[in-house]
Amino acid sequence: MNSRHNKTALEQYSVNDYRTPDGYTADIAVFTIVPIEQKPFSPPIMDLQMMLIQRSMQNSEGKPNIEADKWAIAGGFIDESETSYMAAHRELEEETGVKDLHIEHFGVYDKPGRDPRGWIISNAFFAIVPHHKLSNRKAGDDASDVRMFSVKDVLSLDLAFDHKQIIQDSIAVISQKLLQTTTAKEFLPAEFTYSELQAVLATVTNDPVIMSNPSFIRKMKQLPFIEAIEGKTVTRTSKRKAQLYRFKEVPINYSIYHMS
Amino acid sequence: MNSRHNKTALEQYSVNDYRTPDGYTADIAVFTIVPIEQKPFSPPIMDLQMMLIQRSMQNSEGKPNIEADKWAIAGGFIDESETSYMAAHRELEEETGVKDLHIEHFGVYDKPGRDPRGWIISNAFFAIVPHHKLSNRKAGDDASDVRMFSVKDVLSLDLAFDHKQIIQDSIAVISQKLLQTTTAKEFLPAEFTYSELQAVLATVTNDPVIMSNPSFIRKMKQLPFIEAIEGKTVTRTSKRKAQLYRFKEVPINYSIYHMS
DNA sequence: TTAATAGTGTCTCTGAGACACTATCGT
DNA sequence: ACGATAGTGTCTCAGAGACACTATTAA
Numbered sequence: 001m002n003s004r005h006n007k008t009a010l011e012q013y014s015v016n017d018y019r020t021p022d023g024y025t026a027d028i029a030v031f032t033i034v035p036i037e038q039k040p041f042s043p044p045i046m047d048l049q050m051m052l053i054q055r056s057m058q059n060s061e062g063k064p065n066i067e068a069d070k071w072a073i074a075g076g077f078i079d080e081s082e083t084s085y086m087a088a089h090r091e092l093e094e095e096t097g098v099k100d101l102h103i104e105h106f107g108v109y110d111k112p113g114r115d116p117r118g119w120i121i122s123n124a125f126f127a128i129v130p131h132h133k134l135s136n137r138k139a140g141d142d143a144s145d146v147r148m149f150s151v152k153d154v155l156s157l158d159l160a161f162d163h164k165q166i167i168q169d170s171i172a173v174i175s176q177k178l179l180q181t182t183t184a185k186e187f188l189p190a191e192f193t194y195s196e197l198q199a200v201l202a203t204v205t206n207d208p209v210i211m212s213n214p215s216f217i218r219k220m221k222q223l224p225f226i227e228a229i230e231g232k233t234v235t236r237t238s239k240r241k242a243q244l245y246r247f248k249e250v251p252i253n254y255s256i257y258h259m260s
Numbered sequence: 261m262n263s264r265h266n267k268t269a270l271e272q273y274s275v276n277d278y279r280t281p282d283g284y285t286a287d288i289a290v291f292t293i294v295p296i297e298q299k300p301f302s303p304p305i306m307d308l309q310m311m312l313i314q315r316s317m318q319n320s321e322g323k324p325n326i327e328a329d330k331w332a333i334a335g336g337f338i339d340e341s342e343t344s345y346m347a348a349h350r351e352l353e354e355e356t357g358v359k360d361l362h363i364e365h366f367g368v369y370d371k372p373g374r375d376p377r378g379w380i381i382s383n384a385f386f387a388i389v390p391h392h393k394l395s396n397r398k399a400g401d402d403a404s405d406v407r408m409f410s411v412k413d414v415l416s417l418d419l420a421f422d423h424k425q426i427i428q429d430s431i432a433v434i435s436q437k438l439l440q441t442t443t444a445k446e447f448l449p450a451e452f453t454y455s456e457l458q459a460v461l462a463t464v465t466n467d468p469v470i471m472s473n474p475s476f477i478r479k480m481k482q483l484p485f486i487e488a489i490e491g492k493t494v495t496r497t498s499k500r501k502a503q504l505y506r507f508k509e510v511p512i513n514y515s516i517y518h519m520s
Numbered sequence: 521t522t523a524a525t526a527g528t529g530t531c532t533c534t535g536a537g538a539c540a541c542t543a544t545c546g547t
Numbered sequence: 548a549c550g551a552t553a554g555t556g557t558c559t560c561a562g563a564g565a566c567a568c569t570a571t572t573a574a
Contacts, residue, residue, distance in 0.1 A: 019340045024281050024370075024381060041546070043552075080279045080379045083370050108368060108383055110284075110343050119340045121284060121381070123368055179515035180440075195552080201517065208537085210517055215537065217554060219517060222535090238552035240544040254519060255439035256512060257461065257470055257479060258563095301573070303525075455525080468564085475564060477527060482562090498525040500571040518536095 022118030026088040027075035027163070028103070029126045029170035030096070032134055032148065033187045033200055043195035043237045047150050048174075048203040050167070051096075051134070054145040055160055066116060067160035069144075073167065075122070084123040092127055095146075102128045102186040106173045107166070114162045126170045128186040175204040182225055185247040191229060193242040194220050225250050282378030286348040287335035287423075288363070289386045289430035290356070292394055292408065293447045293460055303455035303497045307410050308434075308463040310427070311356070311394070314405040315420055326376065327420035329404075333427065335382070344383040352387050355406075362388045362446040366433045367426070374422045386430045388446040435464040442485055445507040451489060453502040454480050485510050 030051035035044040052071040059065045074095045078087040088103050109122040134148075149157065151171050155164065177183040184200045194217050201210050209215050220226055227248045233241035290311035295304040312331040318324055334355045338347040348363050369382040394408075409417070411431050415424065437443040444460045454477050461470050469475050480486055487508045493501035 021281050021284050021340075021381075041551075078370075080281075081372055083372070084368060105368065108344060108365065110338075112341055112343070121281075179513075179517070181516065193553090205515070207515070207517075210515075212537080213552085214539085214554075216517075218536090223517065223519060225516070235545080238544085239546050240551080240553050242553060252516060253439075254514075254516065255465070255467065255470075256441065256485070256514065257439070257467075257476075257483065259483060259514060301524075453526090472564080473525085474527075474566085478563090495572080498571085499573045500524085500526050502526060 019119070021121050023115075023120035024078045024084070024123075025075050025120060026078055026084045026091060026123045026125060027073050027109075027166060028088050028092050028095075029073045029124070029167060029174075030092065030129055031126060031151075031170075031174055032129045032131045033203060034131045034148070035199075041235065041237070041239050043193075044199045046199040046203055049148045049150050050154055050170075051129075051146065051148055052154065052157070053095075054147070056144045069158075070160035071157045072160035072163050073170075078123070085125075088123070088125045088127070096129060096134060098129055098133045102183075104177075107169055109162055109166060111162065122166070124166050124170065126174055128183070130187065130189075178204050181252070182247050191232070191234075191244040191246050193234060193237050193244060195237050195242070197245070220245055224248070225252060279379070281381050283375075283380035284338045284344070284383075285335050285380060286338055286344045286351060286383045286385060287333050287369075287426060288348050288352050288355075289333050289384070289427060289434075290352065290389055291386060291430075291434055292389045292391045293463060294391045294408070295459075301495065301497070301499045303453075304459045306459040306463055309408045309410050310414055310430075311389075311406065311408055312414065312417070313355075314407070316404045329418070330420035331409075331417045332420040332423050333430075338383070345385075348383070348385045348387070356389060356394060358389055358393045362443075364437075367429055369422055369426060371422065382426070384426050384430065386434055388443070390447065390449075438464050441512070442507055451492070451494075451504040451506050453494060453497050453504060455497050455502070457505070480505055484508070485512060 031048060032051070033046045033048050036047050037045045051074065053074055054071050055068055056065050057068045074091060076087070076091045076094075078084050082090070085103065085105065088105075089099075089101070092101060092103065093099055103125050104127075105123060105125050107124040109124060112119070114120070114122070154167060154171075159167065174183070178201060184197060187200050188196060195213075197220075198210065198213075198216055205211075209219070221228060225248050226245050229244045229246055232244045234244055235241055291308060292311070293306045293308050296307050297305045311334065313334055314331050315327055315329060316325050317328045334351060336347070336351045336354075338344050342350070345363065345365065348365075349359075349361070352361060352363065353359055363385050364387075365383060365385050367384040369384060372379070374380070374382070414427060414431075419427065434443070438461060444457060447460050448456060455473075457480075458470065458473075458476055465471075469479070481488060485508050486505050489504045489506055492504045494504055495501055
């Protein structure tokens with residue numbers, strides 16, 4: 001293989017003596033948090049789920065599809081005229097019909113042989129879709145099904161390519177983000193009660209400080225990045241009126257050298 | 261320019277209709293912390309610096325080089341047989357002669373037009389080189405000079421391509437990592453005194469808890485990821501014997517919902 | 521003895537966490 | 548009135564942070 005670096009050619013701005021990748025893709029782990037057991041006047045119990053697509057047995061031309069029948073995260077090729085970030089937005093909108101979602105890059109997967117079709121580099125993103133917006137999703141050309149799975153179950157599926165690794169990493173990343181950044185707000189409406197935030201965090205932690213109601217209610221008022229909305233209450237989680245809160249935009253600085 | 265490869269093989273999977281990238285590179289922001297003002301029996305004062313290379317005016321054939329005379333971070337093309345992570349290690353060793361460095365991926369730069377030579381994707385890494393190992397660095401073919409710059413000065417240089425952005429991001433990332441992870445250990449010898457760790461952290465923070473000696477000395481003993489080395493002391497930072505510490509491998513869990 | 525750094529004694533005050541209690545409101 | 552959830556009162560105890568102090572040692 002011509003993997004030797006031809007310096008002379010490079011100096012002439014000609015990069016094409018290098019072997020170049022066969023493809024550049026964006027793959028997106030789509031997360032949502034769905035309320036299960038939503039009784040009226042009760043705090044929600046939530047589940048962290050992700051959207052997977054099942055690859056068709058045959059492609060649009062009727063030929064056998066690669067990695068057929070396996071589950072995979074949504075993705076597609078990146079165009080020369082866009083960044084991978086833009087491509088992720090475009091593809092996610094094509095897949096779910098939802099715009100302006102929160103998307104973050106979390107890794108690059110480029111291990112040789114990861115895709116049997118060639119040297120294909122995957123930029124991995126995670127996206128957060130508020131549950132109520134995720135209704136009109138549809139299977140595309142290459143997909144026979146689109147479905148949501150709880151993160152508890154997803155790793156036991158038969159997954160395409162190296163998506164098991166990508167999915168595992170994405171779950172670790174989003175769990176950490178939920179606890180160490182204000183990412184939780186992406187799963188919540190702009191105004192929310194303490195028990196709604198608590199239910200979101202409960203999908204990734206069982207920390208007693210967060211799970212104990214009196215503790216957590218008091219915490220809400222102290223946290224610099226959350227503010228109570230003066231005099232605004234709601235009764236969707238209980239018969240008694242519950243205070244509404246919103247996230248505030250403040251820089252978050254902390255360090256492990258402040259731990260005890 | 262011909263950037264297509266292996267056309268027939270790809271055809272049956274219909275990826276060949278996509279334009280493929282012209283190049284796939286790894287760029288590495290190399291950081292080191294150097295003691296300045298190292299008087300005997302005194303705690304060190306340190307400076308966070310990064311290694312840049314200056315691009316030659318002309319290439320080896322005497323033709324004008326692209327982005328000539330500007331400063332850039334080290335980097336090079338990734339080969340099909342390796343991951344970008346392996347490439348970063350290889351290139352860094354070629355550049356500095358040092359093996360087994362701590363390297364972390366922190367971003368992908370793929371904005372259209374970022375490199376005038378074509379559609380070239382850059383995987384950005386930061387690397388940490390202990391200061392004493394960084395002596396035999398040398399200018400390569402494309403470089404007229406290799407030099408260390410304090411992070412305080414580096415952004416006012418004339419930087420090649422989109423390296424200003426990459427460097428800015430790398431500084432933000434490493435500052436955050438120093439405070440929120442145990443990355444500081446990569447800059448330190450295996451056994452270190454409190455004032456050495458303090459000096460490393462001082463390059464990115466002026467938090468009073470960290471800068472106050474009595475506070476910080478006491479903190480060291482409580483932190484779950486640091487342990488004192490029983491009965492082992494040293495006098496390199498003071499005439500009085502100072503306790504040696506080492507980093508312990510423990511999982512670090514914390515959340516912003518524990519802040520006050 | 522001095523100068524410089526490492527490290528401790530001790531006080532105050534905040535706030536975490538536990539647990540029992542009160543408040544509110546639809547049914 | 549009941550039941551369920553939101554929210555408060557209050558106590559205890561740990562630990563953070565401030566500041567003054569002591570300890571150690573080369574020169």
